[in-house]
Amino acid sequence: MTSLTLKGVTVNFPFVPYECQKDYMSKVIECLQEKANGVLESPTGTGKTLCLLCATLAWRERFKDTISARKITERLKGEEMFANTPLSSWGTAATDGDTPTYYTDVPKIIYASRTHSQLAQVIKELKNTSYKPKVCVLGSREQLCINPEVMKQQSNHLKVHSCRAKVSTRSCVYYNNVEEKSTDKELVNSVLDVEDLVKFGNKQRVCPYYLSRSLKQQADIVFTPYNYLLDPKSRRAHNIELNGAVVIFDEAHNVEKTCEESTSFDLTPYDVASAITAVDRLLAEQAKEASHGDTVSDFNMESLNSGLKLELATIAKIKQILLDLETVIDSYDVPNEVGITKPG
Ligand code: SF4
Structure with missing residues (x-):
């Protein structure tokens, strides 16, 4: 050293x-x-x-x-x-130039990398230094949940839903142990990445996801993937406070792509075809209602649980827009592997 x-x-x-x-x-x-x-x-x-x-x-x-x-x-x-x-x-490290500014808090360091495997590398490097800060690594339930019942749910959405239900009724045994274990000396004084947290959770029967959220409060350095910072929804969900923090973006050339991804979505030909089928169903419902004597403007879509009221002309317009969109998408010859990019 x-x-x-x-x-x-x-x-x-x-x-x-x-x-x-x-x-x-x-x-x-x-x-x-x-x-x-x-x-x-x-x-x-x-x-x-x-x-x-x-x-x-x-x-x-x-x-x-x-x-x-x-x-x-x-x-x-x-x-x-x-x-x-x-x-x-x-020294004068805590002054703003010549003006003495009295700080009450030492800034938290937020260290962001693109992926969790990159973060694991960074944490490995930290272990090789003489610095032993209080560390927290943020992850999703997908990575950190250890409840077998929740993990077997098919989609991420279902996992989140199922976890929240268990937490609100305190029926996840791992969650119930978080308060007691979050002050465990082995945990607080160790530098743990996602994999280590899961190992600790399994050994101590405590939820790594909520443990990591609890460690964040007292952490000197928080490790997080970019999207938790760059996507405002995710930032709110993880309650990341940027005010007064030191923020580091490692390999920042990846930031642009992550921003693009967080504001993009996929629209597949299947989505468009499904939307057209749904509109056709609405039209058929309306025809049925009309034949039973209801007026067009009275047509109530509650039968399809939408709670909206739409006029026939509006539904027809939506169908035309979808058909036009389908025609435009079909007109492109998209090479299989590489795809194409068009101006917005
Ligand atoms: S509290 Fe933790 S272990 Fe329990 S279901 Fe939720 S994420 Fe999984």
Whole structure:
């Protein structure tokens, strides 16, 4: 382990860093000290992840010390606690330039990667450093649920529904153990990825999904896949607070694609054909209603559980739009493997 000072911050690094690694870490610290956004690039194989982790965690430790020093200064009202070490020598990492700003909270670090397997790699790198922050990795029920009854549900939607039902009636034994186990020393002091959390959950009979949510409150560093941050719905569901946090996007060239995906949906020829069939059913229902003496505007779609009232002309228009869409889609000759892209 090597100790070096960059921008006034002592950084512990697992080995003697190369010049490019020192430069990279200096820039990370500079961004954090100046509260600036940074876009950093470094060639493959230069240990970007390790540099990011060490620089950020070193800065955070320094920040924590500075805040503690400030609090002590406030309490001592100007007197020095250690005669030979004036508190002013503890640094200014927690100030905004020359203006002393008093912070009460040490920022959480939110570290985002594209996939969970990339996050697992990052956590592995963290284990090789001397830093032992409180860690939390966020995942979905799909990855973290260990209740066999819920796991056998066919779709993700059904799993979520079934889990929520169990939680509200406290009928999942794993959920009921979360409160007690979330303060377990082995858990709180360990750096666990998704796989480790599931192992811990199975061993201790406690739900890894709710455990991870509970660990998030006290975590110094939260590991999450991009989409939990970039998709507002997902961000709300996971209750991720970005205010005052340090956010790191690892391999940020993937962000654009993830944003595209989170606002995209698939519309298959099957979807369009099903919609046309549904409209045909509506028309047939309406014809039946009309033959029983109801007026067109009275036609009530409650018979199909939609709760909507539509006029015949509107239904016909919808069918025409769907037919036109089907014709346009059919007119493209789409190569099997590669597909085609058209302007929006
Ligand atoms: S509480 Fe946890 S273990 Fe229980 S069903 Fe929900 S996700 Fe699965």
